[in-house]
Amino acid sequence: MLKIYNTLTRKTEEFQTLEPDLVKMYVCGVTVYNDAHVGHAMSALVFDIIRRYLEYRGHTVKHVMNYTDVDDKIIQRAKQLNEDPLILSQRYIEDYTQDLASLNVLPATSYPQVSKTMPLIIKFIEVLIQKEAAYAAPNGDVYFSVISDKDYGKLSGRKLDDMQAGSRIEVEEAKDHPMDFALWKAAKPGEISWDSPWGKGRPGWHIECSAMNLAELGEQIDIHGGGNDLIFPHHENEIAQTESYTGREFARYWVHNGMLQLGGEKMSKSLGNIVSIKEFLSQREADVMRMLVLNGSYRAPLLFNDDTLDAAQKNVERLKSALRPASASASGLAADAIAALASASESAKTNFTDAMDNDFNTAGAIAVLFELSKFINTARDNSATGEQLKSAQGVFRELSSVLGLKLEEKKGSGDAEAFINLLIEVRAEVRKQKLWALSDQIRDKLKELNVIIEDSKDGTKWRYL
RNA sequence: GGCGUCGUGGCCAAGUGGUAAGGCAAGGGUCUGCAAAACCCUCAUCACGGGUUCGAAUCCCGUCGACGCCUCCA
Numbered sequence: 001m002l003k004i005y006n007t008l009t010r011k012t013e014e015f016q017t018l019e020p021d022l023v024k025m026y027v028c029g030v031t032v033y034n035d036a037h038v039g040h041a042m043s044a045l046v047f048d049i050i051r052r053y054l055e056y057r058g059h060t061v062k063h064v065m066n067y068t069d070v071d072d073k074i075i076q077r078a079k080q081l082n083e084d085p086l087i088l089s090q091r092y093i094e095d096y097t098q099d100l101a102s103l104n105v106l107p108a109t110s111y112p113q114v115s116k117t118m119p120l121i122i123k124f125i126e127v128l129i130q131k132e133a134a135y136a137a138p139n140g141d142v143y144f145s146v147i148s149d150k151d152y153g154k155l156s157g158r159k160l161d162d163m164q165a166g167s168r169i170e171v172e173e174a175k176d177h178p179m180d181f182a183l184w185k186a187a188k189p190g191e192i193s194w195d196s197p198w199g200k201g202r203p204g205w206h207i208e209c210s211a212m213n214l215a216e217l218g219e220q221i222d223i224h225g226g227g228n229d230l231i232f233p234h235h236e237n238e239i240a241q242t243e244s245y246t247g248r249e250f251a252r253y254w255v256h257n258g259m260l261q262l263g264g265e266k267m268s269k270s271l272g273n274i275v276s277i278k279e280f281l282s283q284r285e286a287d288v289m290r291m292l293v294l295n296g297s298y299r300a301p302l303l304f305n306d307d308t309l310d311a312a313q314k315n316v317e318r319l320k321s322a323l324r325p326a327s328a329s330a331s332g333l334a335a336d337a338i339a340a341l342a343s344a345s346e347s348a349k350t351n352f353t354d355a356m357d358n359d360f361n362t363a364g365a366i367a368v369l370f371e372l373s374k375f376i377n378t379a380r381d382n383s384a385t386g387e388q389l390k391s392a393q394g395v396f397r398e399l400s401s402v403l404g405l406k407l408e409e410k411k412g413s414g415d416a417e418a419f420i421n422l423l424i425e426v427r428a429e430v431r432k433q434k435l436w437a438l439s440d441q442i443r444d445k446l447k448e449l450n451v452i453i454e455d456s457k458d459g460t461k462w463r464y465l
Numbered sequence: 466g467g468c469g470u471c472g473u474g475g476c477c478a479a480g481u482g483g484u485a486a487g488g489c490a491a492g493g494g495u496c497u498g499c500a501a502a503a504c505c506c507u508c509a510u511c512a513c514g515g516g517u518u519c520g521a522a523u524c525c526c527g528u529c530g531a532c533g534c535c536u537c538c539a
Contacts, residue, residue: 010469030539043539073537153468156534162467163535205537227539228470234538258470259533266533295477295488300470301532308477311489315477318488321503355479355486363479367487377503381496436498443500454501461502 002057002357004223005299007231007254008155012359017222018252023054023061024217026251028209028226028234029111031068032092033077035276036099038289038304039260043227045290046257046298048105048404050225053356056402064216065108066209067093069115070202075191085192086115099277103286104404112212114203118194121203121211124245125183125196133244137174140186140199146179149240155254156232181237183207206237213242213250224251228299229266231256258300266301275304284309287316287405294362294403315366320407322373322396326386329458333384341388344375345395352399365403372396410464412451420451424460427453 002015017023027047030040047063054061069089078085093113101107114121125142128134133148146152146160153159163179182204187193193200203211213221219242226235235254242250259266262273280289291312296302333341348368355364376392400407427442443453450465 028539031537037539040539046539071537157468158535159467225539229534229538232468232534233536257539259539261532266538291488292477295479297479300478303477307489311477314490315488317502324502361479363477363488364486367479370487374504378505381504431498434498440499447501452501454503455497455499456502457496 003359004253004255005359006252007228007256008251010157013253015253017059018220021059023059023223024064024221025051025054025061025223025225026064026066026209026213026217026221027108027224028230029065029067030096031071031073032089032096033071033074034092035278036092036096037274037276038280039227039266039274040096041099041103041277041280041289042260042293042302043257044100044105045103045293045404047225047255048103049290049294049298049362050223050255050360051106052402052404053360057353061109062217063106063108064110064112064212066212067096067111067113068205068208069093069113070192070208071114071205089115099281102281103277103289104406106404110216112216114208114212117208117212117215118203120215121207122184122194122196124207124211124214124241127245128183128241131244133241134183135176136198139174140201141174141182142184142198143175143180144183144237144241144244146177146181146240149244152179152240153236155236155239158232158236181206181233183241206234207241209234209238210241210245213238214245219246219248219250221251223253223255225255225257228256228258257298258296258302260304261301262304284313285316285410287407288313290404291315291366294366294405297363298360316405316407319369319373319400319405320409322369322376323393323407324380326380326384326389327456327458330380330383330385333379333382333388337379337382337384338388341375341379341384341392344372345392348372348395348399352402356402362403365399369396369400369403372399412464420446420462424453424462428460431455 003012004015005012025047027043030036051061051063067089069086074085074089078088081088093111125134128144129136129142132145134142134144136142153163160177160179184196184198184201184207185204186198187200187202191202193202224235224238239250262275288309289312292304292308293302295312295315348371351368352365355361355368358364372392373396376389376396379389379392397407423442423446427439430439430442446453446462447465451462452465453460453462
C-alpha cells in the first residue's frame with residue numbers, strides 16, 4: 001500500500017485515487033525568463049520519479065506541468081532585451097524542454113501556458129466575483145478576498161491575524177484586507193495586456209494554475225506538487241481560488257519537495273548562487289543529478305556540492321557495474337548459486353516496492369539496487385554465464401529504470417573505438433613480452449584520454465570514464 | 466515575532482517503540498606482473514537535559530543549533 005506525506009494534513013496517508021487506476025497530477029513548472037537551474041532540476045526529477053513509480057504500480061498518470069509565461073519578471077527581462085515577452089518565454093520553454101529531456105525526465109501529458117488560457121482565466125475570475133470571493137477595485141485590479149474563504153491558510157498553517165502581524169509588505173490602498181491578492185492586474189503603459197471586463201491587464205500570479213488545473217484535470221485532482229517554497233503564498237492561494245470556485249476539495253495530496261542547498265543555503269536567483277542545468281550537464285552526466293536526488297529524501301533539503309556530487313557519481317558507476325556482461329570464458333554457476341541469485345532478484349523487487357511505498361523512500365530503494373548489484377557481481381565473479389545473469393540483470397534494469405536511471409556506458413565516436421581496440425591489441429602483444437613499463441604507459445596515457453583499461457583473465461576490457 | 470521542517474559514524478543518508486539499511490571516504494585482504502574493477506572483512510548507540518515505557522534514535526516536555534516560508538522563487 002502506497003503511503004504519501006500530505007502537506008495539507010501533515011501526515012503520511014494511504015494513497016487512494018479519485019478514479020480507479022488514474023492519477024491526476026499537477027506540478028508547478030517554471031516561470032520562463034532565464035536558464036533553469038539545478039534546483040528546478042531537483043523538483044522535476046522528484047516528480048518524474050513519483051510519476052514513474054505510480055506507473056510502475058499500475059496507474060495511468062495524467063501529468064500536467066505548466067509554464068508561467070506571463071509574469072512581471074518576464075516583462076522586465078523582455079524590456080531589457082528589447083524583445084517581445086511571449087517570444088522570449090517561448091524560447092525558454094523550448095530551452096527547458098530540452099533540459100528536461102537531457103535529464104531523462106519523461107514528458108508530461110500536457111504543458112499548459114498562461115498566455116493560451118486567458119479566456120478561461122477571465123471567466124474564472126468572473127465567477128469568483130459573482131460568488132463574492134473577489135472584487136474589482138477602482139484601480140483596475142481584481143483581488144481575491146481572503147476573509148471570504150473561511151479556511152484560508154489551511155495549507156501553510158497560518159492564521160490571517162498572525163500574517164497581518166508579521167507582514168512587511170506595503171499594502172495596496174485598494175485592498176479590502178492586507179492579505180488579499182491580485183487575480184488580475186491592470187496593465188501599465190506599454191505592457192503586454194489582454195482585454196477583460198476590468199480593462200486591459202494580465203492575470204495575477206496564482207490564478208493561472210487554478211484555471212489551468214481546471215482546464216486540464218477538472219475540479220478535483222489527486223496530487224498537486226511543487227517546491228516547498230510554493231506552499232505559501234502560491235499553493236495557499238490556489239486552494240483558496242479553486243475551492244471558492246468549485247465548492248469542493250481541490251487536491252487530495254499536496255506533495256512538496258525540499259530545496260537544493262548550495263553552500264548551506266537555498267539555491268535561488270535572489271542569492272545569486274545558481275548552477276544552471278546546462279552548466280551541470282556539461283560537467284556530469286544526468287544520472288549523477290538523479291542519483292543525488294535518489295540518495296536523499298525528496299522532502300528534505302538536498303546538499304549540492306563537490307563532495308555529494310562525487311559520491312553520487314561513484315554510486316552511479318557502482319550500479320553500472322551490475323550490468324556489465326559475463327566473462328566470455330564463464331564456465332557456469334552451480335545450481336544452488338543460480339537459485340540464490342533468483343531469490344535475490346525476487347526479494348529485491350519486494351524490498352524495492354516496500355521502500356517506495358513508504359512515501360517514495362528512494363534512498364531505501366537505491367540500497368536495494370546496491371544489494372542486488374552485489375549478488376550479480378558475485379555471480380559474475382563466480383563464473384556465471386550471460387544466460388545465467390540475464391534474469392537478475394533484467395530485474396536490476398527494470399527497477400533502476402523505475403527510478404529513471406539510464407546507467408549507460410559512455411560512448412565516444414565510432415572512429416576512436418577502432419584506434420583504441422588497435423592500441424589494446426598492441427598492448428596485449430607488449431604484455432606477452434612482459435614489457436610492463438610500456439604496457440603501463442599505454443594504460444596511463446589512455447586514462448588521460450578518459451579511457452579506462454581493465455585486464456582480466458579473458459582479455460582486456462575498456463570503457464570511457 | 467509567527468508558521469514549519471530538521472539535528473543518526475569523517476561525509477551523504479535510511480530507519481519513527483524491541484538493542485542502528487545503503488553508499489562515499491579510510492584501513493586490511495582475495496584477484497592481478499602492477500593496477501583498475503569486482504568480492505570479503507573492519508569502522509556509530511542516534512544534538513543535549515528531563516519524562517513515559519519491561520524496552521526509545523523512534524512518543525512527550527524543555528534547551529541549544531541548523532534550514533525553509535511569512536516578499537519573486539522548484
